[in-house]
Amino acid sequence: MDLFNKLKGAVAVAITGNPVTNEFDIGQHVASGGPGLLWRIYNGIKRTTKQEVSVFVFEKKTIEKYSRKDKDIIIETLKKGVSQLTRLRHPKILSVLHPLEESRDSLAFATEPVFASLANILGQHENLPNPVPSNIENHELYDVEIKYGLLQVTEGLTFLHNDAKIMHSNISPETIILNKNGAWKIAGFECCIPNSNSPDQPALFSFREWNPESPPKIQPNLDYLAPEFSLTMSCDTSSDMFSLGIVFYAIFNKGKTLFECRDQWHAFKKNASELRSVKTTFILGSIPQEAKEHVKMLLNVEPTLRPDADQLSKIKFFEDVGSMTLQYLDSLFQRDNLQKSQFFKGLPKILTKLPKRVCLQRILPCLYSEFANHDMIPFLLPNIIYIAEEATNEEYVTHILPHIIPIFKIKEPVQIQLIFLQNMTLLLRKTPSSDVKNHVLPMVYSSLEAPSPQIQELCLNILPTFASLIEYSSMKNAVMPRVKKLCLGTNTLSVRVNCLMCIGKLVEYMDKWYVLDEIFPIIQQIPSREPAVLMSVLGVFHVCLTHKKLGITKEVMTKIVIPLLLMISTDNQNLNPTQFNAFMAVIKDMLSRVETEHRTKLEQLDSMQKEQKSLQFGKVDMPNGVTTAADQPQSDSMMDKFLTGFGMSGLFSGGGNKAAEPIQKSASNTSQPVTQESSQSPATIQKSGKSHLSMEEKQRLAREQEQQIRLKSQGPLQPKKDIKTVKPAQTKDLSATLYKTNIAPPHAKPTMGISMDDMSNTRGSSMTANRNNGSNKMGGTGPSSGTLQPSIQPQVSKWSGQTSGKSIDTSAFDILVP
Template identity: 35%
Template sequence: MFAAATSFFARTAISQSYNIGGSSSNSGSRSSTPGPAQSPGPSNSTFSGSFTPTVPIGLWKVQSASHKVTNKRVSVWSFDKRSQEMERLGPMAKDRTLEVLKAEASALGRLRHPSILEMVEPLEETRNELIFATEPILASLELAIPSSGRFASLVELDEVEIQKGILQICKGLSFLHSSAQLIHSNICPESIIVNSSGDWKISGLGLTIPLLQPNGTATRWEFPTFDGRVPAYIQRSFDYMAPEYALDEQLVTASDMYSLGCVMYAVHCKGSPPFKTHDSLGGLRECAGRPVPGMDRLDPDLQSLLRALITRHHAGRPTPTLLPSQPFFSSLPISTLSFLDRSTFTAKTREEKISFMKGLAGVLDKFSDGLKTRKILPSLLEEMKDTHLLPYILPNVFAISSALSATQFASLVLPSLKPLFVLKEPPANMLTLLDNLTMLQSKTERGVFRTEVLPLVYNALESEHGMVQERALKTIPDLCDTIDYAEVRDVTYQRVANVFSSTRILTVKVATLATFLSMVKVLDQSTLTQKLVPMLANIRTKQPAVMMATLSVHEAMGAKVDREAVATLVLPQLWAMSMGPLLNVTQFQRFMAVIRQLADRVEKEHNQFLRDSQRIEDMSATAMIGSSSTQAITGSVDFENLVGRGAASSSNTQAPSLEDDPWGSIFNDTNAKPTKLPNPIASPVMASSPPLQAQSLPSSPKPSSHYQPSRLNPSTQSTSFTNSPVQRSNTGFSSVPTLQPTNLATTFQPAIQQQKPNYNISLPTSPPSNGFPPVLGSTSINSLPLMPPMMGNMLTPSKPSQPSWGSSSSKPSKDDWGDFDPLL
């Protein structure tokens, strides 16, 4: 309970309002000076979504944090009073340490300047810790120096970055010296902070020296000492201390410029100061006035500047306001950054801004990606409020955005571009956006592009400027391959069609036809035939450019739509357009070539269609004849027998086809042996037989038991026949099918056997009332079996028929037929 109560009272407003280092509380920490590998927190950088680790700056542990309500990012600085380092200190050293740390935090809250670290939450002190919050930071300069810093990967320190940072520190020192009347007295890499935007900020203000006391008198000089029993962070570093302060007992603002010169040397020399004093006054006295070593490997302009700053006497040192005019800072990138500074750029005239934006594109490659993203891009986005500057700002914005990730682009650039997508004036704005549409599509997600960026194209199509419409139309073919088909069919196509129908500009009309040509491969046949073809039919202009562009669209559609649409919709339009009075010979020949090509396609495909249709009809008729014949014999089809017969037939050898046995099953007799038919030409009987005469076929309610159809052997007999239509009456048949052999002379060989016929047929003598033989078992005359024509007289009995089919119960005998043989 005591521990819980202690933890409750130890909580601060910062720990309650912020999520610190990924947790909701930061109280109770007992760790010593943290290392770089401690728990990571949310990113401080606005431009990167990565996590920044806990950063040790002196005795402070700096962690990333975000506000629980507003999600504002900050860096929380905390000092644990119970750390091991504090345990080793005596009472006076502890008090001195807490005094300097509190003075540092208090000075940050009191001094407000863009080059001084900004405090967000004031210092809070509990029983166990000191805590305050500042703007998001990345690291101290000491930790970011290349080849020496532990956090160098978080900060890009190229030459332009260094020059920019030094100039920012100069501005901060100028504020301290002139406005605050303070001497920092401890400028070193550890007291310079690099924030999340890459700016250099002054910190470590716990050892500042006021030039004047509250009563107006000059501040007394204090002898500098270095106590090894006290943490080095709360003491001035002799390696960066000006000689006049330590040796001449002078309090002057130029001492900070000496320290700044040592910082510049250390940044260019992997963190090593110009002199090693070993934190002693004697070492400082020994090094004072000596030439700075290792200057020969530095840039000549930098050498000249360092010699002016790192001197024994302060009189010749440049002031913070004069330092930017040195040749070292006269490079074009530094001049560009200075001109683009937000504090002064807003005061420039529009003509100066336009000239600057035009020349900026040629200088961007001299900046690092981080510097362009952190420093240049925010200034450009802020200036986009002036629509007259947009045509000159947007090319630079897109050049910088090309190096951004999709996430960075969506969070940084896209919100500023959205209001521009609906602006139609000036037209150069639309043209620039359309020229970079591919980059916009690559930097945004599919859904975001459709809802946020695609309206730019639609608004451009509605522009009053033909150049803007043409540029928008040129972007659509690439969009059709990436956006959803429903969007292309329902929205994009309709927008292009509206432009096609309303424009009176010839180039725009041709551009819309070129767009239609690219959309043919995407749109479905229904849209092409129902929407696009009728719209093209309404073209009234006879300009050759429009005619030839329309021809290309029809040619592409002709290869995609069906033959009927080509024959009835496309070809008529092409014939009509080919008669245009303004076409030359070459253009007319081009029309004729396309017309012939499409006509050949229609002819070929329709011929094939008719052949397929005829084949299907023949197969259907053949199948119907076979099924009808079977039903005529067996009556109704029994499902069980049908299934069983099908299963049995699947296991047996394949049955002869109807083509091999055109007579079907009317002569089916398993006991009969196949008999060769005589040659109708060679046989005198068959040659003299008259053709089949029309006659009424009698029927009976019950077929005769002597009716045993015999199936001809397909291996010995094969022929083809054509049916003549049969008219059916109520009393019978007015005619019977006339079966004409196609080539009986070669099909039927003369093989006349004088034995008795291989089947017995008993016919009734009187037809039934319905006039239809029930033995057929079918209601269609097409189900009648096919028989050769010579069988007409053969089936006529030699004796007259009986008076009635059912008048006698006795069955017809063999004598009733005499010597009748149907094959003779």
Template identity: 30%
Template sequence: MSILTGSGRSNISIQYTIDESQKAHSIGPWKVLPATKKLSSTGDAAVISGSVRNKVSVWSCSLSLRGEQRTRCVEQLKREITTLSRLRHPCILEVVEPLEETRGELTFATEPISTSLANSLSSQSNPEYQLDEVEIRKGLLQVARSLEFLHNSRRIHTNLNPHSIIINAKADWKLAGVGYLTVLSDEHGADSEWVLEDEENRLPPQMQRDMNYVDPMYALDRRASTSNDMFSLGVLIYAIFNRGKPPYETHQSRSSVKVNADRLPAPLHTGAWNSLGGDVQAILSCLVTRSGENRPTAKTFQSLAYFNSVLVSVLQFLERDSFAARTRQEKVQFLRGLQKMLPQFSPPLRKRKLLPSVSDLLMQMIEIMSDRSLLPYILPNVFAMTGQISSLEFGNSILPQIKSLFTVQDPPQNQNLFVSKMSAAQFREDVMPLFYSAFENENIAVQENALQKIPKLSDVLEFSHVKDVLLPKLAALFAKTKILSVKVSSLICFYSLTPMLDKATLVEAILPTLARIKTKEPAVMVAALAVYEAVAAKVDRETKATAILPRLWIMSMCPALTAKQFSRFMQVIRQLTDAIENEHLAHLRDQHEVQRHTENVVAENSSTRKSLSTTINTTNDLDFETLVGHTQSNQRSNIDLLSDQSRNSSIDMSVLLDSVPQNLAPVHSTAQPPPVKAPRSTGMSTSAVGIPPSTLHSLSPPPSRPTLRHSQSRTEGMGMAQSSGLFDALMNNAQSSDTTWSASSMQSPTNTTFAPKLASNTAAIPPPGWGGGLLEPDRPRHTQSTTNLPTKSTWSDFDPLK
């Protein structure tokens, strides 16, 4: 994205991405916008002058003039930027990209700037741009240092005013506007004259020198000297304390300059004069004079009492060149003391000046890969100064500068970060590696420092990160350390993380770690007690009873515990015991209630299950319609009727036999009946089908074949769950009449019970399958065929349990 208005494209617009979303600064004829260096094909930012230069400020000037006037303006601007590019000093604005001329526009790039002093003075009502007195003193010293540099090389600025002072991104004051830089002919400059006097009047007003700040000795007497700049510096100081207004207005007229100059120092005693301090008034009285004999030089100006301030000295110490020239011991001592001095600086100054300066030192260490040992001393100051800035600003300006330091493991870094200034994802990805490196460090102080920060991070770390990453590293540190303080700090971390862990993690990770504690130190025991108590609040009663309570009893027997500590153990043990008792009793009551409810449901549904049991046909299969729950109204089978009648033990046997269908009558057959398979159980007991167990045991089998042998185990094994209603009736009748079953009674035609049905038989025999014992078939099963089907008049193949 380019700011060019013409059709041409400059090299700057190709190499840099200019942010046109920002508001452009107007400085003289120039429009200034921030820009970022584009990445090269290898993905690395361009390296300029040995430092990584990512951000710059792009200056552009679009000329709408034509003819000779345009040519004159272009020449003046080129002279200014070319001169500025040749001047190399920390207090002079640094040119990064040289001037480029395209069709209709001039462009060049400098170090990142914030604004000009003129714009800052006109915005004093805005707290963001309001200048702090310490900042003013520091800025004036920087201006004086730049003038000293020029004067030592026999040059004078001759155009010092608020527009020619640029405030960069680090709040340093930089000298610019050197379009009228004049070279002195000798040491005293007696032969030098006003440069470009005729051409200057033909330039646009914003490109001319501001006559409100020009020394009358230079404008009126045509004497060029280093004292000319000192006069302009005095007027600049007055304007700074008077909301940007100089002591008098000349309206670019030399006659007005003469009138006001002859009245000096009277014009100074108006406006803000009475509100100025005595030191400032003394400085102005020396600098803003008609003649230049008593004016201090740029060097002596820096030693005035007005600048004798420890806060100003701190700011000067932080300058890159000054800091780099110090020894390591001096740097460490300064960085340690800086954190104590920070409260004395105003929040705007900490934000505009201190924080950028300290961040610049960090970037310098990263670039030159030296003095890494100072990082633990620099970072605490950075974090202390970021308290007043927003999270957005921290993420955009501060975090990118210090992010690369998070991977530095030697030396160990400080983890005292402002969590509120970073998103949770940023903190987990960028900052947590610092903690993990500290856990693995052999320095005990580093480990303790990291462990002390963990309890404060519960709101930032998510469950999966704690479970999969943090907790294993804490457990490893706890297991390997032999330092008492580290063990206690680790237990405190476990305690703080317990509320965010689930039951499975507590049982699988925390409890096994605590179970491996071998030390008997009271501090470790008490800390472990707190963790156990927190875990017990989230686990079930069985874990409390089997994994926690026994360990507490073991730990409570530690002989080194005090009486108060032992009482604390007993209190927790009693609480856990009561909780386990109450929870288990409640569980048993609930279990009993569920069992009772289940039995009631079974009892209510017993009739349905009995009906289902009695519908088993001769092939041991269920009727399909009954199986699926379909019933036909007013239609009941004879088998169901017999089943209902069998429940009455006093029913007459002849009535039962009369109710049997003729097709179920037994048929004489010499073939052995098939073995009877145990029917599928339906869950019904013998009592459910109307046969008490005592009745089955009371049956007396006949002594010889065909004799009914009583087989208790066989009968009980089958459960009598699927016996037919006819068999139930026979059993009940036999019990009620005390009839002894024998072969002769079964064959006698005079038997009162069986006579009606057995009279027509030629050879009375018991029903097939009853010869080997009760419910025990005495012949194998035969395949069903049409020739062996039972008929209405025979009992040849009837088996009541088939």
């Protein structure tokens, strides 16, 4: 940026005060041209119209070394040349857009946009910026450019000689300018010689001698000057043809001329004399074979033997397909629509043979000039699309996109939108995202909303092919809503079917929940029931069901999809067996998925419940003689038999272990506690109730059996409590009490917790309990017997504690014990 500002500042200083700067913004220094390459060429922009131009600037300080007289001669000669150029109007003559303006320090005028002079291309870099621009230094001319460029110069000379009656007299690479589009234009009329005869007489050009005393830069270039200027002191239009022959030679010899005079008149005279004896056949080896003979004639010493410009333009060398194509394009304004359409139809085949630069610089501008004629646009677009495919993204954005953006909005003829839609992948790939959003996609939207069903169907068919290149937000918020609206609103069956087909292809670019929330409700609202519509609906559901990114939830299938498919497949009588089978296959697939998913869920829940049960204690066994209601013999009803196989009989018969109610088997008031060793296993209990068990029941009983085994091996669990432990009342030993009463010494006064009558009652009740139970110890009644235990709290005396260690014979009291 700093360098650019410095260059811009230097330009401003160079042309300060020149009126040209009032109308044009001067840009970068890009080339040089004119006699002696005295003119610097800058890029420029017209301020009012923003039109691109080139500004030729001559800085007077570059001729400071010359005398005042020579300076004046040079300036006057340059002004004369620009004045003559301004008056000439022809496609092969450089166009002047703003006449010459002079200031104290410079001369300047504006022309059509210029790339460089032919001398710059051939390696002459005088008056160019330093370093030399890479686009000039590395520029190589293609054969088609050379051929058509020389043909353009030849046609320009034809105009000058036959129509303008002017002899240029300084045709050279310095005075041949290449514009931005690659066209070769004649300039540099500083040395031109006008016709001195009247218009009704043959043209006569007065001889103008080359003056060694004048500055060489404002005189004809001696390297390209015809020999008759020194041999016969004469000149005519054939002298320009000799100069053109030397240009031929220089182009095919990397800028070298036949002779090098170095601005020395005596060297020129010597070379002109030797030209008679030079065997041009040997020195023209680099010239193409089809042009060699004619170039030899152009370099003939005898002027009358040289072909004129009109004759030269018709030689076989210029009949190349590429050069003829370019020539035809330059004359399009002379053709009618039929001729143009036929030419444009065959142009793509020719474009394959042309270099890309020629297509960009020479072909495209000619095609753009025909955009004003809308009827020609369908014939122009295929050629533009081909060039766009070969161009880089940068070239596409620079040379193509700005010109086709206005065409996106044209709706008639309909082939315009058709061609764009067919090449939408290319447009989306090369067009910047901002331009896609602002220009390309609106064209797609307008196609969906077009009144023509043909355009709608075409857009729907092509849309999925470039869907991957459309941003998700644009697809979700702009494309899909229009497709859905068209699907519900159209009255054309083919359009509706194509809408559904398009939706089926686009859903894979959407997320699952958008499809479930936005697409499925639209499908339910479709009013028609034609087989094509129904099969398209089925296709959408099938894609959503099977695509790995999407899928349909169980709830949506059971509540929406399956009922809808069943309804439309069975209510419609127009489906053939194959179509109906397709519906049934999808429905069965959905049912299978629902069944698998729901069974898996139930199995998971059942597994969780069983894991929770395993944390609880095993089944509590009932005492002997106690059974549950499930153990009571019952007759199995048909409902019981049906539910038995599904593990539900316990829920309806009350036979579950948790709900079991104890039932007394005997009328006895006492029962003996059942030990763990005597309890029956679950398998034994279940076996007594059923003769046939399902797999699930067998698995459950096996787990219960394992649980019982684990509980037996672990022993009883003792719960811990932090409350104060109360000693249970102990049974009074009557033998010890009697002994203490009768044997104790007088000084010991034992106290008894109960009276003798109570003791008798206690003993009697205890013995009765012993007789009833048969297995309990004396006074050891269990809690299951149903009898009450008196609380007896004996107070042991000190004496009894002291004599507790002595052995006392109590055999006399055995009679008291039954």
